[in-house]
Amino acid sequence: MSVIQLSVTQLKARLCWFYLIFLFPVLPANASIPLANYFNDTWSTQDGLPHNSINAIAQTTDGYLWFATWEGVARYNGREFRFYERSDKTGIVDSGTRALVSDDQNGLWVAGARGGITYHKDTKWYPQPVAKNMVNHVLKDSEGGLWIATEGLGVFHRPHSINQGQQDSESWYLENTSAYRLLEDKQSQIWAATEKGLFRLDKNASHTPSTNKKYEDVFKQNGLPEKRVYSVIELKNGSLLIATDKGAYVLKNGRVSLLHSELINEAISALMEDEEGSLWLGTINKGVFKFHDGEIENLNAEQGLPNNRVLSMLQDIEGSIWIGTNGGLLRLRSAPFTTFTSERQLVGDYVRSVISLDNDTVLAGSSEGLSLIKNNKAQPALDNSATKLSVLSFAKRNQGGAWVGTYLNGLKYWQDNQLFDYLDQNSGLPNNEVRAILEDNQGNLWIGTTNGLVKRDTEGHYQVLGREQGLPDEYIMALARDNRGQLWVGTGVGVAVLNDNGLQNIPIQSQEGAAYAFGFWIEPGFVWITTDRGLIRYRQRDGQLKLIGRSAGLPIDKLFQVVYDGDDGLWLTSNRGIWRISYESAHAVADGKQQTIAFEHFAEDDGLASAQANGGSNPAATSTDNGKVWFATAKGVSTIDSALASQKTALRLPIVIESVSIDGHNIDFTEHNELPASTNRVTINFAGLGYVMSSRIEYRTKLLGFKSDWALRGKNTVAEYTNLAPGDYKFVVSARYPYSDWHNADQIIEFRVLPHFWQRLRVQVAFVLLVIILMVGLMYWRLHSLKQSEVRLKAIIEKQTHTLRQTSEDFQRQANEDELTKLPNRRAFDRLLKEKFEQAKQNNTSLVMVIMDIDHFKKINDNYSHLVGDKVIQALGNELLQLSAPDVHVARWGGEEFTMIIEGLEAEKAFDYCDSIRQRIASIDHSHLSNTLKMTVSMGVAFAHQVGHYEDLIRLADQALYQAKNDGRNCVQLWRTQKNNNRT
The missing domain is CATH 2.110.10.10 (Hemopexin-like domain)
Structure with a gap:
């Protein structure tokens, strides 16, 4: 019996091609996706390929992709490549592979250099007889026969009954030519592409008479010159x-x-x-x-x-x-987003603003100029293509065309592919940086600059609004008009609304401290505001503010623009991609009827050239009546058809079990379903064979018989189980792309863990009865023994408790005390320094850190011996121990280094105090060791008020010590940030 056996349902599922295209465009009949609209990814040896020449590509029905290279066959699961090279097991006689041909039985023919031919199906390899030269292609025809195209020798045929080693029944149809590809058409005719042309082979012709015509030269029959034919389909x-x-x-x-x-x-x-x-x-x-x-x-x-x-x-x-x-x-691959960049004639890639002029035309402004995107083609928006300007903002102009706000050149307007000057700093603007524009129904022009809001009426009168007039900030980023005629102003410090009663601040700061108001979307009764804390809904009837942000499940704070697509979609732009949420769900969350909100996230994998959508000027995104939404990004203009965005398929994501290992040893899970009783660990590797967003596939698993609940695996493709009890188990795995529904699991492997002989029921019952009898017999003896042992045990426990207590005290002392000097060691000092540093910071008191080092200690060891060196360290330790006080703490730092913490000592007195210690140490008499022995120290001093962390205090003191050594030693160095910082 097999250790792990695929279920019947799973086996049937393997014959189907299941896939999910997260957002795949629906094309009209006869339509074709332009090459520019494809999103491309590349792989090379740097990404895991065994060789950069990809001679053939195939996909088996289980979903795996296979690539033939000169260094073997690579199988790809969307995450990594697995190599199959020359080996007796695979039947690959040389790593150089030329041909890969899949069939509808999940099989794969592999052929290549040195005539190697082998067949792979599921997890098995079936080596075939070796051809006489390199094989360029193989074909298994409808009758089961195998056709082989070789390099230099031609094409030969093997009947379907051929066995390993029986090559005498091979029939040659073309000889002494290089054949590159074979084809069987719908009429079961065999075609061969060769260096001498295209030939139709007669598979019914006998190979015995040499006069039989086995092929026809197609080009010759059509009166065409001989051509080298590489392929035919x-x-x-x-x-x-x-x-x-x-x-x-x-x-x-x-x-x-x-x-x-x-x-x-x-x-x-x-x-x-x-x-x-x-x-x-x-x-x-x-x-x-x-x-x-x-x-x-x-x-x-x-x-x-x-x-x-x-x-x-x-x-x-x-x-x-x-x-x-x-x-x-x-x-x-076709991606949901189409992006226009400079490679597609856009004027500049760094786009800050887009505005729709009609359903088929969008005006885009970049750091290099203006572009028109019309009928899916980008072009310069100015007749004079040499005009360069950095565009920040747009607004529709009542008299036609569009207002254009710039970074350096003030306000202009665009019409009929011409750009006209209008206002700048010399003619009334506070500055030339225009980030938001609005022309209202009365013809008033509102201009948002970084130095205030400008109103210009139809008579040419100017009014500048700033903080003095009630704006929360003068850095204007967004302007909008609501259905009540009120003007909404978004700034870097909040939101204000202007009506007949003047300016009124909207307290968005109450929503988790929101400040930046990057954009607005107005609907009757509500104003939606994108901020640095998420999306805020303002209800006009009562002024209620509600935040849809992290607390509602959005994984990002800063949102630049909100656009409604007319079909329940609110599109949000950010520095980390584009997000889509349900309009109805957003209201439900704001009304308290729903706690969290589902979302879809789009980034580079979805066709964006850059996931950084720009903000801080308006409009950074726009929509058209035909459902398209356009976005300004750091690399071009990206667009998506919102109607297509909501069309998701429910087809399954192919999932395969890649390997199963028992206690670290791989097994063939198609042949066994019983695990030995000694099994400790079962490891199952699986993969979802989706290639569009393979790195984003999420998994969940459950092992029936162990737990009935799903275990979320995230992006991990390994499930491991240890110490499984004897019994029957079913392993199920399910997959999904992020934020989509889980697919019903179709991968099931079943196995049984056998019990040890003592785990069998009859053995366990007999064992229990025996234990009961023994327990009854032993109970009386045990009670008597316990009474006799009680007194003896108490004495032993008391003695051992005393010993343990003494040992614990010894260990505690050794862990915190330097053995040579009996001073606290570095571990104890570090703990104390952290405590004293935090107290000094909390109480705003002074704290001095001193590191001292014995000068030329190596010479003392070299000249007087290491024993004398130890005596010198002890002498210094004794001297420092005398300095210990409630506000002075000394320790041995290690080697010849010592440290001090001085509490309450003001910075201006630190030098004199430390220098007195230095002199005191220098005066220690060492004549009992040697008449010529002298000891001096260098000191580095730092103060707690100079740093924010105690480790930095150590670092500064160490740097000061280093400077003291550079200054000649036997001195005190205070750490300063300015020059002239040493005193000796």
Whole structure:
């Protein structure tokens, strides 16, 4: 029986391709995603690949991705690569791998250098007979036969009944040529791409008569010159796409035609048709061409491809495009966000403000100028593209166009691709930095600067509002008009609202100390404010403020802009990405009907070129009537279709059990389901095979028979269980992407832990009866023995208690006392210094720290012996011990270093006090040791008021000691922050 056995449900599930695309665009018929809209990721040997040449790519039905390289096969689970190299177990005879071909039975054919061919299925390897030369491709046809394309030798066929070692039944169809790829079409015809052209092979032809025609030259039949054919695939419409060294061709109804004239001189090395019907053509030196509806796009090394030589391509079950090159691996995937950067003709990447002009047009302002994004294309917004300015803010202009606030050039307005000067510091503005603009229905223009709010009426009169007029701060970041005609002003210190009664401050500080008001969104009856403490809702009928922040489950404080998408979505921008919450849920939390709020978080993995969304000027985000939301970021303008953002699939995320180990030894969990009774630890490794956001997949597990509750694993992919009781168990794992629903678990492994013989029921019953009999017999003897032992035991306990108490006291003394000098040691001193330092800080009293060092102590040891050196240390210790007092604490720091703590000694008296000690030490008579022996010390002094932590006090005293040594020793050095800081 198997130790761990996959359930029937799980086995069936492995045959299905389950995936979750967190936010995958729904495209109209015949639509194709532009190359610029793909989000790319790359891998190389620095990221775990065994080699940078990706010769082939395959995906098995369990979800694993496989990559063939010159250093073996790499299997990828979204987190890490596992290598399969040359070994007898795998049947790989050389690490150089050329071909990977998957089937619908979760199998994978692997072939390559030295003719090695092997088949992998589930966890097993099935080595095949070795071919005579390097294998470029293999094909298992509909009848079970195996076709092998070799380098230099041609193509041969093996019947499905061939066994290991029986190579005499091989049939050669093409000889003395290099064959690169094989294909069986829907009509069961076999095609071979070779260096001499494309050949159709007759698999029914007998191999005995040499005159039999086994193949047809397709190019020759069509009157075309011989071409090297690298690959051939069958398209959805039944035609064949052919990759040659001189362009791509289509074979349909027996006729060959050129795919596109622009590709006629390109050497096409790899082919693929994606789910949209677009054709992908990898080249030898021009990267990748994408062909759709007669239009061609190119992706090369300048746009992020690791290398322009393309070797392989694959579209995985999530719709991502994988491209293998000579320089590494590239993945293109459709992300929920599309980002416009300077690479897509945006004027500058650092974008601070965006404003929608209509459903198809957005004006973007960056640190380098103005851009228009119209009909999904970015372009300069000015006819004079040489105009450079740093843009901060926008507002719609009643007379058409838009107001433009700048960083250095005041207020301008844009109209008809022209930029016009309007106001600056020379004509009435407090300064030229304009961070917010609003033109109201009466034509009044409100201009928010960093030195106050300016009102300019229709007659050209100016009024500047600042703190004196009631604003909480003059640094204006946001302006908005509510449905009551009130003007809302966001500043760096709070919020004010201006109405007929003047300025009124809104106490947002009551919401966990909120201060910065970065943006507003107004709806009838409510004002939403983004602050440095989260999102605040202001209810106009009663002035109630409610914060939706960390206490409600949001993992971030500082939010820059809030935008409503018209479909229950509130979009929040921050320095750490973009967040989406439910409009209805936000009101529910603010009304106290709901405690926490669910959210979705978007960052670089979702198509943002930078997760840093900018704020501090307005508008930093905007929406259009067609549901698109646009965001200003530190690297371009990002946009998302809010309608698509709410479309989530419920398809399962593929999960695999990668390994099971028992007490550190891996086992084949498909063959065993009984664990020995001696099992102490069961370790199960698993993985969710989602590649779009693999690093963000979260897991939960439960082991039925042990606990019925789910155990949250976070991003950990290992479950470990120790000391499991005998019994039957089922292990279940479930996965999800962050903030989404958990997928129903479909991975179950079952196993049984066998009992020891003494854990069996009959053995346990017999053992219990025997124990009861013995206990009754022993009870009487035990009672008698206990009475006799009681007195003796009490005496022993009393003696041992006395001994332990004495030993404890000795240990305590040794732990805190220096053995040589009987002074406190460094451990005791550190503890005391921390205590005295905190008291000095709390009571605002003085505290002096002194570190002293015996000068030239090494010479004393060298000249008089280490024994004399110890006597000198003892003498100094005795001298310092005499100084000990309630406010003076001395200790041996270690070696020839000693320390002192002096409480209550003012800084100006410290030097004289320490210097008197220095002189006293210098006068110690050592004639009983040697007539020539003299001892002096150097001192470093620091004060508690100079630092904020006791460890820093030690550091300063040590630095002062170091300076004293540099100054010639036998002196006292006070630590000073200025020059002339030593006194001797």
